[in-house]
Amino acid sequence: MKSKNITNIAIIGGGASGIFASLRCAEIAKENNIKADIRVFESSNKILKKVKISGGGRCNVTHHKNDAKDLCLNYPRGEKEMLSPFMTFKTTDTVKWFRSRGVKLKYEDDGRMFPITDDSKTIINCFIEEAEKYKVKIITKSNIKNISKLEDEKFSLRLNENNEYIANSVLIATGSKTSGYKLAQSLGHTITELAPSLFTFNIDDPIIKNLQGTSFLNSHLTLQINNKKPFYQNGPLLITHWGLSGPALLKLSAWSAREMMNSNYKAKIIVNWLGINSKKDTEDLILVIKKRNSRNNICNAHPKDITKRFWIGLLKKCKIPEDKKWAEISNREIDNIIKNLFNCELSIHGKSRFKDEFVECGGVNLKEINFRTMESKICQGLYFSGEVIDVDGITGGFNFQNAWTTGWIAGTNMVL
Numbered sequence: 001m002k003s004k005n006i007t008n009i010a011i012i013g014g015g016a017s018g019i020f021a022s023l024r025c026a027e028i029a030k031e032n033n034i035k036a037d038i039r040v041f042e043s044s045n046k047i048l049k050k051v052k053i054s055g056g057g058r059c060n061v062t063h064h065k066n067d068a069k070d071l072c073l074n075y076p077r078g079e080k081e082m083l084s085p086f087m088t089f090k091t092t093d094t095v096k097w098f099r100s101r102g103v104k105l106k107y108e109d110d111g112r113m114f115p116i117t118d119d120s121k122t123i124i125n126c127f128i129e130e131a132e133k134y135k136v137k138i139i140t141k142s143n144i145k146n147i148s149k150l151e152d153e154k155f156s157l158r159l160n161e162n163n164e165y166i167a168n169s170v171l172i173a174t175g176s177k178t179s180g181y182k183l184a185q186s187l188g189h190t191i192t193e194l195a196p197s198l199f200t201f202n203i204d205d206p207i208i209k210n211l212q213g214t215s216f217l218n219s220h221l222t223l224q225i226n227n228k229k230p231f232y233q234n235g236p237l238l239i240t241h242w243g244l245s246g247p248a249l250l251k252l253s254a255w256s257a258r259e260m261m262n263s264n265y266k267a268k269i270i271v272n273w274l275g276i277n278s279k280k281d282t283e284d285l286i287l288v289i290k291k292r293n294s295r296n297n298i299c300n301a302h303p304k305d306i307t308k309r310f311w312i313g314l315l316k317k318c319k320i321p322e323d324k325k326w327a328e329i330s331n332r333e334i335d336n337i338i339k340n341l342f343n344c345e346l347s348i349h350g351k352s353r354f355k356d357e358f359v360e361c362g363g364v365n366l367k368e369i370n371f372r373t374m375e376s377k378i379c380q381g382l383y384f385s386g387e388v389i390d391v392d393g394i395t396g397g398f399n400f401q402n403a404w405t406t407g408w409i410a411g412t413n414m415v416l
């Protein structure tokens with residue numbers, strides 16, 4: 001299987017990052033006239049399974065943001081470490097990479113980028129064509145059970161007792177699969193605490209009951225877990241059947257992933273629904289409505305940026321009858337309305353999945369990787385890329401960008 005003149009490259013994991021890395025390996029080998037046997041070992045029967053289902057089948061490939069520092073701000077884990085990789089390969093490089101292979105990407109108002117076909121198969125077909133062109137060997141149903149370092153610094157990869165592959169360098173790109181973490185540990189690495197990221201909050205409260213689908217453009221959120229330092233986030237918020245979701249809330253879940261897991265998903269969220277900057281401004285708004293509508297029932301006159309249904313829910317929470325006239329509303333009731341608009345405290349009692357999207361927070365310890373090459377600082381010739389590392393992003397294409405960037409850098413350095 002091995003030859004003196006051939007560099008054997010083993011990539012464990014045929015997901016986004018492993019496949020991208022294999023193509024970069026092949027490109028570098030060709031450019032440098034290096035004979036390389038590049039093999040991708042994939043445990044399941046198909047490669048790129050997550051790419052296929054990603055972005056609701058459209059594949060949110062990357063994000064329109066392109067400044068390396070700005071990009072880093074979207075990674076709750078890896079913010080500091082990803083700066084150097086993004087200086088080498090960032091979102092605009094992803095766009096160019098696909099464009100030069102005939103795949104055009106477009107961006108939407110929120111910056112997410114998709115293939116213009118709105119079909120993840122476009123991305124998969126592009127990768128498969130490239131792999132065929134470069135003769136990358138993709139071997140499915142090949143679960144790598146263990147790796148060991150040989151005396152001559154090469155690696156022995158075991159599929160089973162009779163099947164071994166000897167490699168000069170190895171990339172672990174196993175995503176969030178436990179088997180990948182075990183392989184890394186067997187070669188001396190530590191795995192940081194694992195926790196799911198990108199989830200929605202389960203909340204039972206009269207203010208949101210039966211209001212699924214109601215959204216708020218610019219909410220301000222404060223998440224208080226026990227008595228620890230709060231997490232803050234601003235932006236769009238959505239009421240769902242089971243609680244709260246929407247871009248601002250998903251970001252909050254990503255930043256607080258470990259703390260939320262450790263609190264068993266019990267916490268308090270304080271919602272400023274309208275995103276008005278001060279309590280005084282909220283009070284002024286309510287008093288103007290009161291003055292202008294003194295003869296109206298309270299349920300018929302409300303701030304224009306919230307729906308009547310939500311307003312009625314808020315009145316319920318404040319225990320104010322819907323048919324009470326504005327003129328009869330007491331100062332205490334006014335205070336209660338302001339509190340629930342500006343500082344609405346809700347109890348979180350669990351989490352739910354966001355569609356089916358999910359990333360793992362935690363993975364190979366960042367301190368053990370050289371981010372200029374993606375090589376292990378502990379075991380020479382071993383590389384890491386993608387979600388197996390303790391790097392994860394918020395939604396918006398940032399997780400795939402991590403997979404492409406780290407895969408590209410590992411691929412470049414594994415061959416040379």
Ligand SMILES: Cc1cc2nc3c(=O)[nH]c(=O)nc-3n(C[C@H](O)[C@H](O)[C@H](O)COP(=O)(O)OP(=O)(O)OC[C@H]3O[C@@H](n4cnc5c(N)ncnc54)[C@H](O)[C@@H]3O)c2cc1C
Pocket residue numbers: 012013014015016017018041042043044047048049050051053054055056059060061062142143144145173174175176177179180356357358359385386387388396397398399400401403
């Ligand atoms: C439903 C869903 C939708 C998503 N949508 C988006 C999106 O639109 N945009 C975005 O940026 N991110 C999205 N994500 C996140 C994104 O898919 C991942 O961050 C990304 O796939 C990580 O790439 P990876 O190559 O590191 O891991 P993976 O894509 O998970 O690939 C790892 C591969 O390694 C294989 N493997 C594991 N262990 C072994 C072993 N021992 N031997 C051989 N093979 C092994 C696995 O079978 C798998 O195929 C989504 C995630 C989910 C679940």
